[in-house]
């Protein structure tokens with residue numbers, strides 16, 4: 415399967431910065447969502463899940479076709495809760511319906527990370543809406559109850575190496591787990607809406623106890639009320655991952671640099687960009703004194 419980015423010469427960075435600003439202003443405005451965590455984290459998860467269906471074996475899935483908009487994909491149990499992100503983006507799509515769904519889902523995630531004081535993420539437009547028939551089957555997104563071998567194998571399908579896998583998991587500094595969405599219980603207190611290397615610091619510094627939660631699923635809990643999934647905890651069980659976790663816990667700049675490149679790669683998996691395709695770095699609202 416080949417997906418070639420469609421370059422729309424009529425659209426400039428100003429057009430996309432306008433959409434970015436609309437999303438960023440709405441994140442600021444709708445601040446009460448999920449106990450005042452806000453919409454940032456769930457927008458990041460939508461961008462990641464719309465990209466995480468990619469399979470390098472046949473270049474299928476991924477963000478290009480915007481197939482999350484179809485029932486088969488948005489009703490995948492792995493996507494429980496992402497309806498909130500889709501509803502958040504609905505009015506923005508109505509106002510700017512010249513953008514493709516794939517570009518909107520990924521732009522929303524880039525905006526959410528940057529507005530959470532995370533790194534600048536390079537973003538390239540050109541995804542084209544594909545028909546419902548192009549929707550990937552359920553089951554391509556990762557399960558949380560697994561160890562390091564599973565994590566390594568899963569990320570390999572997305573063409574991610576060990577550093578990229580650890581860096582990407584660092585996005586779990588944002589938001590929380592919700593029993594009703596995934597069957598994992600998240601702490602109200604520890605959930606954050608700022609993008610930092612805290613996930614790695616917590617992993618190393620907290621005492622973790624494997625317990626069954628109210629839904630009977632295993633997760634790691636700490637005395638401070640933090641939690642980790644088994645796939646999170648795997649990053650300090652595996653000696654190779656552990657070394658990278660320590661690096662990122664001690665060097666936020668290194669984490670930011672690797673996250674920025676890995677997240678762009680995740681969002682662009684499966685897409686061929688023609689030579690000279692435009693690549694944008696959006697200004698945050700703060701950068702624009704807004």
Ligand code: HEM
Nearest residue numbers: 455456458462556557558582585589590591592595596645
């Ligand atoms: C082995 C890989 C991964 C597994 C098993 C996993 C699993 C999960 C689970 C179970 C939740 C809770 C969902 C809910 O209950 O609402 C979650 C939340 C989240 N995940 Fe992951 N995840 C993985 C990788 C990633 C990656 C690569 C990113 C982004 C780069 C990411 C970003 C997020 C964010 C931001 C949230 C919070 C969402 C919210 O607060 O609504 N995750 N993840």
Ligand SMILES: NC(=O)CCn1cnc2ccccc21
Nearest residue numbers: 586589590591604640641642
């Ligand atoms: N600070 C916390 O205990 C929550 C951090 N955290 C750990 N694993 C996660 C998975 C998803 C969202 C937040 C997560």
